Amino acid sequence: MTVYKETIKLESHGQRPTFIDITKSVKKAIENSRIKNGICTVISPHTTCAVFFEEFVHDYDENGDEFLQVDLNNVLKKIIPDNIEQGQYNYPGEKHFAEVESWPEAEFYLPGGDRSALLNCDAHLKATLIGSSETFEVDEGKLGVGTTGYVYFVDFDRARPRPRKCKIIIIGE
Amino acid sequence: MTVYKETIKLESHGQRPTFIDITKSVKKAIENSRIKNGICTVISPHTTCAVFFEEFVHDYDENGDEFLQVDLNNVLKKIIPDNIEQGQYNYPGEKHFAEVESWPEAEFYLPGGDRSALLNCDAHLKATLIGSSETFEVDEGKLGVGTTGYVYFVDFDRARPRPRKCKIIIIGE
Amino acid sequence: MTVYKETIKLESHGQRPTFIDITKSVKKAIENSRIKNGICTVISPHTTCAVFFEEFVHDYDENGDEFLQVDLNNVLKKIIPDNIEQGQYNYPGEKHFAEVESWPEAEFYLPGGDRSALLNCDAHLKATLIGSSETFEVDEGKLGVGTTGYVYFVDFDRARPRPRKCKIIIIGE
Numbered sequence: 001m002t003v004y005k006e007t008i009k010l011e012s013h014g015q016r017p018t019f020i021d022i023t024k025s026v027k028k029a030i031e032n033s034r035i036k037n038g039i040c041t042v043i044s045p046h047t048t049c050a051v052f053f054e055e056f057v058h059d060y061d062e063n064g065d066e067f068l069q070v071d072l073n074n075v076l077k078k079i080i081p082d083n084i085e086q087g088q089y090n091y092p093g094e095k096h097f098a099e100v101e102s103w104p105e106a107e108f109y110l111p112g113g114d115r116s117a118l119l120n121c122d123a124h125l126k127a128t129l130i131g132s133s134e135t136f137e138v139d140e141g142k143l144g145v146g147t148t149g150y151v152y153f154v155d156f157d158r159a160r161p162r163p164r165k166c167k168i169i170i171i172g173e
Numbered sequence: 174m175t176v177y178k179e180t181i182k183l184e185s186h187g188q189r190p191t192f193i194d195i196t197k198s199v200k201k202a203i204e205n206s207r208i209k210n211g212i213c214t215v216i217s218p219h220t221t222c223a224v225f226f227e228e229f230v231h232d233y234d235e236n237g238d239e240f241l242q243v244d245l246n247n248v249l250k251k252i253i254p255d256n257i258e259q260g261q262y263n264y265p266g267e268k269h270f271a272e273v274e275s276w277p278e279a280e281f282y283l284p285g286g287d288r289s290a291l292l293n294c295d296a297h298l299k300a301t302l303i304g305s306s307e308t309f310e311v312d313e314g315k316l317g318v319g320t321t322g323y324v325y326f327v328d329f330d331r332a333r334p335r336p337r338k339c340k341i342i343i344i345g346e
Numbered sequence: 347m348t349v350y351k352e353t354i355k356l357e358s359h360g361q362r363p364t365f366i367d368i369t370k371s372v373k374k375a376i377e378n379s380r381i382k383n384g385i386c387t388v389i390s391p392h393t394t395c396a397v398f399f400e401e402f403v404h405d406y407d408e409n410g411d412e413f414l415q416v417d418l419n420n421v422l423k424k425i426i427p428d429n430i431e432q433g434q435y436n437y438p439g440e441k442h443f444a445e446v447e448s449w450p451e452a453e454f455y456l457p458g459g460d461r462s463a464l465l466n467c468d469a470h471l472k473a474t475l476i477g478s479s480e481t482f483e484v485d486e487g488k489l490g491v492g493t494t495g496y497v498y499f500v501d502f503d504r505a506r507p508r509p510r511k512c513k514i515i516i517i518g519e
Contacts, residue, residue, distance in 0.1 A: 001174040001175070001347040002347070003383055003384045003385075003517075005383060037176055038342070038344065039342050039344065043481060043483055043490070045483065045490055045491045046495070047399060047401040047494060047495050052304070053217075053300075053306075054220050054297060054300075054301055055220040055297060057265065058266070058268040058269045058271075059264070059265075059266025059268045061263065067262075067264040067265070067266050067269070068263075068264045068294070068297055070263045070264075071263050071264050072298055075298050076252075078252045079252060079421050079424045079425060089413075089417045089420075090405070090407065090414075090417050091403055091405075091414045092413070093405025093413050095405045096403045096405050096413070099404045121414070124400060124401060124414055125414070125418055125421050128398050128418060128476065129302060129475060129476070131304050131476075131477050131480065133480055133481040134304065134306055135214045135216060135306040135308060135481060136305075136306070137216055137340045144216070144340060145218045146218055146219060149220050167485075169384070169483060171384065171517060171518075172176045172344075173176055174347040174348070174349070210349055210351060211349045211515070212349075212387055225474045225478070226390075226393060226478040227393050227473075228393040230437055230438065230439065230442045231439070231441040231442045231444075231445045232438075232439025240435075240436035240439050240442070241436075241437045241467070241471070244435045244436050244467055244470075245471055245474060247435075248426050248471050302475060303474065303477075304477050307478055308387045309389065309478075309479070310351070310389055310391065310515060312351075312513075317389075317391055317513060318391045319391055319392060321393060322391060322393055344349075345349045345517075346349055
């Protein structure tokens with residue numbers, strides 16, 4: 001019985017949700033682990049990001065987003081519209097702004113002191129709905145999904161581009 | 174420390190979402206594993222299917238669906254209406270149709286070449302919201318849930334009946 | 347390779363969803379486990395409760411709920427309004443009422459025989475959407491999340507206060 005971990009580094013582009021097909025990285029990590037049977041858990045350590053399992057589709061919109069991603073955005077927007085101005089949601093409140101502005105790394109969270117970088121309530125709520133982790137089967141040394149199944153990492157934060165990490169943890173024998 | 178796996182075979186009926194109470198199978202797999210303490214992860218390898226934890230209820234509608242399942246369908250439909258005609262969602266697009274039609278197993282995905290079998294965008298989005306895996310406790314050799322807790326597998330695909338698989342993976346000692 | 351488990355005892359307050367920040371308990375359990383690398387799965391064994399990963403925020407409404415929790419409630423209510431009277435949802439049906447009333451522990455589920463204690467369809471559906479488990483990384487003996495990441499337990503049941511449990515299971519080496 002072994003535990004094997006890999007961290008993959010990703011870049012979100014901001015402006016709209018960033019969807020990244022990480023299936024190849026997940027399959028490669030399983031291969032590297034030499035684990036034959038067990039589980040593979042894929043985890044986002046960021047609170048505006050999520051992990052999900054979906055079909056890969058072959059049509060893209062003008063931004064390069066796959067059609068099922070565009071449809072997912074449209075559906076979520078019906079109850080969680082883009083956070084474009086303060087007051088639209090309760091979050092972020094005055095104390096939260098003040099707290100973040102007091103952090104040593106404030107420049108990372110609010111570049112140039114621009115408070116609009118925290119107008120990402122929609123991203124937090126969408127990530128909570130989709131979930132921060134998903135667990136897959138490791139089956140005879142392979143990712144246990146059908147031919148149409150892919151693993152996606154999404155950063156719903158539209159406020160700004162950012163480096164992101166995704167954790168792949170494989171446990172088995 | 175051991176890993177133990179079982180695959181259960183299920184049938185979805187199409188026409189409306191198929192909900193299957195798999196609690197007995199999960200409990201039996203835990204018994205078969207002889208694992209006393211650890212985790213039991215239940216996984217759908219299909220992108221229109223999901224796994225969730227819910228109360229078992231004693232009332233059914235005219236189709237035989239439990240009341241909480243009917244209510245879940247009604248709630249999800251508010252933002253994800255049934256995909257009944259092309260153009261309602263972006264998915265499936267022209268390239269995706271062409272790609273699937275080119276596959277050696279095209280007949281499985283589009284029986285008789287009928288493109289309506291791919292009008293299941295709603296099923297993909299619902300499965301993404303509910304999630305493809307759920308992890309439970311194995312507690313002293315039993316499924317660690319209360320008396321009212323049950324494990325359900327759902328195939329949201331209404332387009333056609335299909336054989337389905339569900340993976341049960343138990344890790345512990 | 348070891349499996350380590352802790353059960354934490356919580357109290358839900360009823361009247362509105364109960365959100366509990368369990369991050370300290372999760373971090374303490376990881377410390378107690380002495381496991382350095384692996385996974386930490388946090389599980390609700392109750393069907394109106396869920397577990398999720400979210401930012402901790404510093405502003406509260408008049409009830410003491412964090413702003414992102416208030417926003418989550420508002421968003422979920424759009425499709426799953428509070429279950430305030432019978433007939434609003436299919437659940438709970440007549441057979442379910444009769445069944446629960448026949449249980450030896452009926453007084454726990456329906457205190458004083460008051461059927462309104464089962465008017466919690468909204469809580470069941472919300473918990474299904476958010477999910478009953480979430481898995482985190484154990485990284486060098488610590489919970490593998492950023493500085494803004496917290497773990498929350500939520501009981502969506504507004505019908506009445508209740509003792510609740512949450513399971514923390516750590517597997518690794």
